[in-house]
Amino acid sequence: MLTHNLGYPRIGSRRQLKKACEAYWKEKISLHDLLKAGADIRLQNWKLQQEAGIDMIPSNDFSFYDQVLDMSLTVGAIPERYHDIVTDQKRPELDLYFAMARGYQNNGLDIIAMEMTKWFDTNYHYIVPEFKKDQKFKLFSSKILDEFKEAKRLGIQTKPVIIGPISYLLLGKEKETGFHRISLLQNLLPVYLEILKKLENSGATWVQIDEPYLAMDLSKEEKEAFLSTYKEIKRACPNIKILLASYFGNLGDNLPIASALPVCALHIDLVRAPEQLEEVLQSIPKNMSLSLGLVDGRNIWKNDFEGSLALLEKAQKAKETERLLIGPSCSLLHSPCDLEEESNETALTPEIKNWLAFAKQKVEEISNLRKLAIDQENKANLDILSENKAAIQSKAEAQIIHKAKVKLAVELLSPEHSQRKNIFSERQKLQEENLKLPLFPTTTIGSFPQTKEVRQWRANLKKGVLTQNQYNELIKKETKAAIEWQEAIGLDVLVHGEFERNDMVEYFGEKLEGFVFTQNGWVQSYGSRCVKPPIIYGDVSRPRAMTKYWTSFAQSLTNKNVKGMLTGPVTILQWSFVRNDQARSVTCQQIALAIREEVNDLESAGIKIIQIDEPALREGLPLRLSHWDAYLKWAVDCFRIASSGVKDETQIHTHMCYSEFNDIIQHIAAMDADVITIECSRSQMELLDAFAEFQYPNEIGPGVYDIHSPRIPTEDEMVQLMNKAKAVIKDRQLWVNPDCGLKTRGWEETKEALIRMVKAAQSLRDNATLNTSSFSTKVLNNLG
Ligand code: GLN
Ligand code: ZN
Numbered sequence: 001m002l003t004h005n006l007g008y009p010r011i012g013s014r015r016q017l018k019k020a021c022e023a024y025w026k027e028k029i030s031l032h033d034l035l036k037a038g039a040d041i042r043l044q045n046w047k048l049q050q051e052a053g054i055d056m057i058p059s060n061d062f063s064f065y066d067q068v069l070d071m072s073l074t075v076g077a078i079p080e081r082y083h084d085i086v087t088d089q090k091r092p093e094l095d096l097y098f099a100m101a102r103g104y105q106n107n108g109l110d111i112i113a114m115e116m117t118k119w120f121d122t123n124y125h126y127i128v129p130e131f132k133k134d135q136k137f138k139l140f141s142s143k144i145l146d147e148f149k150e151a152k153r154l155g156i157q158t159k160p161v162i163i164g165p166i167s168y169l170l171l172g173k174e175k176e177t178g179f180h181r182i183s184l185l186q187n188l189l190p191v192y193l194e195i196l197k198k199l200e201n202s203g204a205t206w207v208q209i210d211e212p213y214l215a216m217d218l219s220k221e222e223k224e225a226f227l228s229t230y231k232e233i234k235r236a237c238p239n240i241k242i243l244l245a246s247y248f249g250n251l252g253d254n255l256p257i258a259s260a261l262p263v264c265a266l267h268i269d270l271v272r273a274p275e276q277l278e279e280v281l282q283s284i285p286k287n288m289s290l291s292l293g294l295v296d297g298r299n300i301w302k303n304d305f306e307g308s309l310a311l312l313e314k315a316q317k318a319k320e321t322e323r324l325l326i327g328p329s330c331s332l333l334h335s336p337c338d339l340e341e342e343s344n345e346t347a348l349t350p351e352i353k354n355w356l357a358f359a360k361q362k363v364e365e366i367s368n369l370r371k372l373a374i375d376q377e378n379k380a381n382l383d384i385l386s387e388n389k390a391a392i393q394s395k396a397e398a399q400i401i402h403k404a405k406v407k408l409a410v411e412l413l414s415p416e417h418s419q420r421k422n423i424f425s426e427r428q429k430l431q432e433e434n435l436k437l438p439l440f441p442t443t444t445i446g447s448f449p450q451t452k453e454v455r456q457w458r459a460n461l462k463k464g465v466l467t468q469n470q471y472n473e474l475i476k477k478e479t480k481a482a483i484e485w486q487e488a489i490g491l492d493v494l495v496h497g498e499f500e501r502n503d504m505v506e507y508f509g510e511k512l513e514g515f516v517f518t519q520n521g522w523v524q525s526y527g528s529r530c531v532k533p534p535i536i537y538g539d540v541s542r543p544r545a546m547t548k549y550w551t552s553f554a555q556s557l558t559n560k561n562v563k564g565m566l567t568g569p570v571t572i573l574q575w576s577f578v579r580n581d582q583a584r585s586v587t588c589q590q591i592a593l594a595i596r597e598e599v600n601d602l603e604s605a606g607i608k609i610i611q612i613d614e615p616a617l618r619e620g621l622p623l624r625l626s627h628w629d630a631y632l633k634w635a636v637d638c639f640r641i642a643s644s645g646v647k648d649e650t651q652i653h654t655h656m657c658y659s660e661f662n663d664i665i666q667h668i669a670a671m672d673a674d675v676i677t678i679e680c681s682r683s684q685m686e687l688l689d690a691f692a693e694f695q696y697p698n699e700i701g702p703g704v705y706d707i708h709s710p711r712i713p714t715e716d717e718m719v720q721l722m723n724k725a726k727a728v729i730k731d732r733q734l735w736v737n738p739d740c741g742l743k744t745r746g747w748e749e750t751k752e753a754l755i756r757m758v759k760a761a762q763s764l765r766d767n768a769t770l771n772t773s774s775f776s777t778k779v780l781n782n783l784g
Helices: 016-025 031-052 067-074 080-087 093-102 143-153 165-171 181-201 220-236 252-260 274-283 305-318 339-344 359-374 379-397 404-411 424-435 452-463 468-489 506-511 548-555 569-574 584-604 625-643 662-670 688-694 715-728 747-770 775-783
Strands: 057-059 104-106 109-111 116-118 125-127 158-163 206-210 241-245 265-269 289-295 324-328 513-516 523-526 529-531 535-541 561-567 609-613 651-656 675-678 699-702
Touching (some): 016 031, 031 143, 067 158, 067 165, 080 093, 125 523, 143 158, 158 181, 181 220, 220 241, 241 289, 252 274, 265 274, 265 324, 289 359, 305 324, 305 359, 305 379, 359 379, 404 535, 404 584, 535 584, 548 584, 584 625, 688 715, 715 747
Parallel strands (some): 057 158, 206 241, 265 289, 289 324, 561 609, 609 651, 675 699
Antiparallel strands (some): 104 109, 116 125
């Protein structure tokens, strides 16, 4: 029984890679220094896995930016716009690589970056390969070989990790019409064969090929592509041992394919999909080894050895022990590096710390699981097992986790909790009377620029340089200025500006019970950007009001309506490490109840409009289409639990910042928010087609300008965009607002853009009154 790892985090336990890359980009360190920083991290990672007793240690799991971009460079899929950089012999390969990742403005060149998107259902983002119809591939970068040889020189025989050819193509995007990227397989495969042969010649025995698409819905052609591709690989490289890795879900209907492939070993994710074990054991051939993904690569909880050993035992009954491998469920890329870095932690009590395992600890768990599977009589092994049992037990029974009151509240949830008192059309009338807003009301999404000063105040509060009182006074001044300014330019629905918030999830997590924060639990989000997700360890409750103070303060400064601003339950769940001892839906219901209390508190404090942001609703969608409905049902219900405790007169807004709604539009409508503000400007209002076709019943604020860019749109552009919206949605339903929150923008451009936006709304109103009699002609004119 071998132990192996699918990938180790490459940011370094103190985010060394982030620091080195950013310094290199600013030309503060040399290429040599950057390469050295990379080599140091690789060495450290290899060493610690070796010391932990991992038999097959991965290489090529390191990346200076992203593993998919690495693959694009390896197979020479370099979009034409970078060719000036390719041919410039003086520039190192790494500069081309970073240019593809980040864009390039230098030497008179201005080249935009490649697109980035989420890696399956994780919070990691990869760089999307771009393909043309006649796309050629050739072995361009030798990174895979270099890293294998580098480890070899250090005396470590590694198992190179490569993204499989089918998943690589499916991860990409066609940049021309008239072909499907899977048709490029013929061109791509020879490069893969060349890499494998070179690896073999350099002494590689095992190679891990990742095909995460095996856990996704595949078309008939894609399924066939798997069969032909792996046959071809076997024919060309009969001596390389391929470990084919699936993860993030059940193989499901792809199991017959996976078990028919001529590979030496198959890896399955038994954390996400433990139920697949039996079926897999029945279906894979005798001579195919099975790698059991037992240790959760995507969460921070200690492995439950008893549970894992039960799965192992099942596998041992069906398969010879030599044909079994133990590993993490997926690459440890999605875990923080090392719990030992948390030694100065104040928030993580020893009790909670004893429930956790980060990447380094997970590698040790893998090794311990093998020891336990092989020899449970051994005294040292027995100690390991009982220590683990004690930790699991302590978590199961901990007072700080289990709150009877919270559990009872969830049990007592009934359909009424998810139901506003009346239907939208009734509420709309009451809200119009209550709020007295003009046609095309203007608002913003919540945050205003978080300037250096504001961030400095927060840092100083943390350090104790500022007292809480001093900090509050500063935030008050900033909020007051924002309110006065919004009034002055004539916005209709004001916001307090969110100056007191660090991050839209962290802010609430810190105020809710059941959450804990680490000091060093960083996980790569993309490139050099890392996030530190909160940990939801216990039943969630709200000990006291969270936003009432600042919202009421802002409302006290103006006669206009200030919109209360909350993060929704699904988003809080989605951007945290979630407890694994109950269904995610239940944890989400607990958060929803806490947010509901906050919504009700705001209403009692006289706030008439409350926004509950759910930017992460879509990214929670399961990988398989057949699981979507179940997810959407509870996710939408949780939003409704949070938002339905208010009077009909109180207006509930939600906000989402993405533009794909077509496939989930009926669920968005089922959220029954009175107003939804969405991203629209980058897609030139195209997404409104979905809302129009569906006849979305409630009100919509289609973002009229892109807050991701410092560019200030003209009044006319915004009017034009709104006219497009007006052509498909009734005037009475429309709001005017930016795409998203403004916290990353500077004040100067924000002010100018919003002044123009208010003017645009005014001109829409002027036109509407002029044209009330000839409304339909107006729409036709706009369409023309
Ligand atoms: N209210 C939040 C803000 O304005 C929303 C952020 C988001 O959509 N991601 O910053
Ligand atoms: Zn947004």
